[in-house]
Structure formats: structure tokens, C-alpha cells
Amino acid sequence: xxxxxxxxxxxxxxxxxxxxxxxxxEREKEGEVEEEVEEADAEAEAGDDDDxxxxxxxxxxxxxxxxxxKPAVKRTRVAKEVRRRAVWVVCDNGSKEVGxxxxxxxxxxxxxxxxxxxxxxxxxxxxxxxxxKEMKE
Numbered sequence: 001x002x003x004x005x006x007x008x009x010x011x012x013x014x015x016x017x018x019x020x021x022x023x024x025x026e027r028e029k030e031g032e033v034e035e036e037v038e039e040a041d042a043e044a045e046a047g048d049d050d051d052x053x054x055x056x057x058x059x060x061x062x063x064x065x066x067x068x069x070k071p072a073v074k075r076t077r078v079a080k081e082v083r084r085r086a087v088w089v090v091c092d093n094g095s096k097e098v099g100x101x102x103x104x105x106x107x108x109x110x111x112x113x114x115x116x117x118x119x120x121x122x123x124x125x126x127x128x129x130x131x132x133k134e135m136k137e
Contacts, residue, residue, distance in 0.1 A: 084132040090116065093125040103130075 088109035090099040098116060101109040109128055116126045
């Protein structure tokens with residue numbers, strides 16, 4: 001076998017070719033042995049009945065193809081859908097909630113925001129944020 005890696009021994013591909021060649025030879029030998037056994041069986045059955053028409057060789061029983069199994073169905077958990085509602089939240093500079101109002105009461109939320117800004121006189125920052133919160137069932 002050729003050394004394909006610059007004198008460092010046979011490559012992986014070379015070794016694979018060798019092993020496949022050996023396996024092929026073994027399969028051929030097994031096939032020859034089975035044929036000889038079948039011929040011997042046929043001769044033993046014929047025995048003294050040489051006058052009769054020659055019998056057909058016994059055929060090998062065909063191997064049954066293994067039933068293909070269906071792949072197992074992977075079960076996945078479906079996330080539970082949670083209903084949400086939109087609310088206006090007035091937050092301070094540290095993102096702490098100062099007030100919360102339903103979506104349709106934006107004017108009231110803006111009034112609270114204006115009041116908080118006037119109370120702190122520029123010492124603190126407040127902002128209005130639209131948040132979606134989970135609804136209780």
C-alpha cells in the first residue's frame with residue numbers, strides 16, 4: 001500500500017481501503033462455502049435417482065427486509081399563552097414605578113408626570129412608559 005503522508009505511515013483513507021478489501025474477500029469466501037453446502041445437499045437428495053430429471057437447485061431463502069421504524073415523535077411543550085393588557089406607567093430615574101394607569105387613561109398619567117416633575121424641580125427625572133402586564137385570571 002502506498003504511503004500517502006510523506007513517509008509517516010498510511011493515511012486514514014489508505015487504512016479504510018485495506019479494511020474494505022479484506023471484508024470483501026471474507027464475503028466472497030462465505031458465499032463460496034454456502035454454494036458448496038447447497039451443492040452437497042442437492043447431490044445427497046439426488047442419491048441413486050440419477051435416471052430422473054435433474055432437480056432444481058434449492059434457492060436461498062430471501063432475507064426479509066427489516067421493517068423501517070418510524071422515528072419517534074418528539075414532544076415539545078407548548079408555552080401557555082398569557083393574556084396581557086397595556087398600561088401607562090410613570091417611572092422615576094431609577095426605573096421605579098411611581099404610578100400606573102390603564103391604557104385609556106393616558107391624560108391622567110401625563111398629569112401625574114407633570115406634577116412629579118414640578119415637585120422635584122429638576123432634581124429628579126420622570127418619564128412615561130407603555131408596559132404590557134399579565135392579566136390575572
